[in-house]
Amino acid sequence: MKLIILDRDGVINEDSDAFVKNADEWIPIEGSIAAIARLSKAGFTVVVTTNQSGLGRGLFQESDLEAMHKKMHTMVKAAGGEIAAVVYCPHHPDxxxxxxxxxxxxxxxIEQQFNTSAKGAITIGDSLRDLEAGLEKGCIPLLVKTGKGQKTLQKIIAEQKPDFHNLAVYNNLAAAANAIIQS
Structure with a gap:
C-alpha cells in the first residue's frame, strides 16, 4: 500500500483562525481537489488526518463536520479520485x-484501520504538529506553504530544527502531488 496522509485545514482547504465551522466555510485551496484525485489515480491510498478542536470547544457539531467531509469526498470523487478515510481528533487541546x-x-x-505500518508513508502538512506526528511514526514529512506553512517554514529555519534539515517544501498540495507522482 502506498499511503499518503494529508492534513486538512491549510493543506486541502482554506484555514481560519476562527475555525472552519460548516460546509459553506469549507473552501478548497485552488488545485487541492485535483491533486488528491491525481494521487488516488496514481495508486496512492489517501487518508486525511485533522485536529478538530472546534468540536471540543462547542463551536460546531458532529453533523457540521460530517457535512464538511461529505463535501470534500464529493468534490474529490467528482474529480475522479478517492479519499480512503478521514481520521480526526475531536478533543479540546487541554x-x-x-x-x-x-x-x-x-x-x-490509520495503521489499525488499514492493517499496515505508516513507516515510510508520506505525510503532508502546513504546521509543525502535522510534521511531528508523522516523524513519530517514521513517515516522510512534506511541508506546503499554504495555510500556516509559510510561518512554519520560518520557524523551522529560525530554530534550526535538526529533524527537518532535509525537509521538502512545496508551494501547495498540487505542487507536492506533482513531485510525488513524478518521483
Missing part, C-alpha cells in the same frame, strides 16, 4: 488525549 497532533494517535488509527 483534554490530554493521544490523538491530537503532534501526538501520533491519528496515524496509529
Amino acid at each position: 483534554d490530554g488525549c493521544d490523538c491530537r497532533k503532534p501526538k501520533a494517535g491519528l496515524i496509529t488509527q
